[in-house]
Amino acid sequence: MIRCVLLVTALLPVTLVAVDARQAATKTTNSGVFTAAQAERGKKAFSEKCTTCHDPSRFSGEAFHESWDGKALKELWDVASGTMPEDNPASLKPQEYADIIAYFLQLNEYPTGDADLPPGASPMAAIKVEKKK
Ligand code: HEC
Numbered sequence: 001m002i003r004c005v006l007l008v009t010a011l012l013p014v015t016l017v018a019v020d021a022r023q024a025a026t027k028t029t030n031s032g033v034f035t036a037a038q039a040e041r042g043k044k045a046f047s048e049k050c051t052t053c054h055d056p057s058r059f060s061g062e063a064f065h066e067s068w069d070g071k072a073l074k075e076l077w078d079v080a081s082g083t084m085p086e087d088n089p090a091s092l093k094p095q096e097y098a099d100i101i102a103y104f105l106q107l108n109e110y111p112t113g114d115a116d117l118p119p120g121a122s123p124m125a126a127i128k129v130e131k132k133k
Pocket of ligand 1: 092
């Protein structure tokens with residue numbers, strides 16, 4: 001990362017400003033962190049694996065914001081991928097959990113972006129849940 005910044009400094013000061021800004025800002029759920037296609041997959045996985053106990057409304061609107069606002073997506077990831085489905089925890093593929101979280105973001109009308117939300121605690125830790133802009 002440092003090497004990359006140095007290279008950009010040497011060659012393209014204008015680009016550096018853009019890269020720097022992106023790195024400084026913590027990504028949020030308003031940054032376009034999932035795709036519509038991913039949310040579609042997540043909707044299917046959710047309806048197959050989660051709706052025996054949960055209605056989607058459990059993860060949208062006030063219920064969603066009350067639980068997760070101001071927290072990193074990692075906290076939601078840890079609960080979902082570590083403890084759910086309650087009767088068979090961690091039984092889905094990591095990708096399926098990421099897809100389901102993308103579906104939750106879509107339920108809350110966050111903007112989509114160019115790339116899928118990647119599975120894993122570390123990418124999820126870089127994204128903060130905030131109110132929709
Ligand atoms: C056998 C029932 C059951 C199934 C199936 C199930 N859950 Fe849960 N889940 C619960 C219970 C009970 C709670 C705790 C009460 C609550 O928060 O609604 C919970 C809570 C959660 C929470 C925390 C909600 C919050 O705001 O704190 C998340 C996230 C979650 N479940 C995701 C999932 C996902 C994703 C699936 C499917 C992969 C799933 N659950 C399947 C029973 C279940």
